[in-house]
Amino acid sequence: MQNKYKEYIFIAALVIILLIAYFAIPYLTANKFKEVQLVEVRYKDQEIMTFDIDIDKHYVIEVDNGLMHIEVKNSRYRVYDVDCPDKICEKVGWVEKNSSTLIVCLPNNIVLVQI
Numbered sequence: 001m002q003n004k005y006k007e008y009i010f011i012a013a014l015v016i017i018l019l020i021a022y023f024a025i026p027y028l029t030a031n032k033f034k035e036v037q038l039v040e041v042r043y044k045d046q047e048i049m050t051f052d053i054d055i056d057k058h059y060v061i062e063v064d065n066g067l068m069h070i071e072v073k074n075s076r077y078r079v080y081d082v083d084c085p086d087k088i089c090e091k092v093g094w095v096e097k098n099s100s101t102l103i104v105c106l107p108n109n110i111v112l113v114q115i
């Protein structure tokens with residue numbers, strides 16, 4: 001009788017641990033690896049456009065000095081062919097997913113940031 005009781009406790013504890021693991025693991029991994037990584041394009045601190053870093057696409061946006069091209073490819077993005085006097089924004093090059101690197105274009109008041 002005493003042994004059976006211990007066995008029940010053991011099984012109950014095992015079930016509880018398995019249940020916690022079952023629900024906790026997807027929750028923890030979901031937080032670490034966001035399914036959708038968005039990049040926000042800001043003009044003078046106002047969001048003007050948002051794009052998904054995992055969707056390969058070209059965007060052209062109007063900026064103060066003309067146009068800015070944004071290329072998204074293989075979960076990376078860059079700006080090119082920008083009407084910008086200093087071209088510092090283009091020199092940043094490709095920005096990887098989950099990077100904290102900002103693409104800043106001061107002459108056009110544009111910032112690209114992952115959110």
Ligand SMILES: [Zn+2]
Pocket residue numbers: 082084085086087088089090104105106107108
């Ligand atoms: Zn620039």
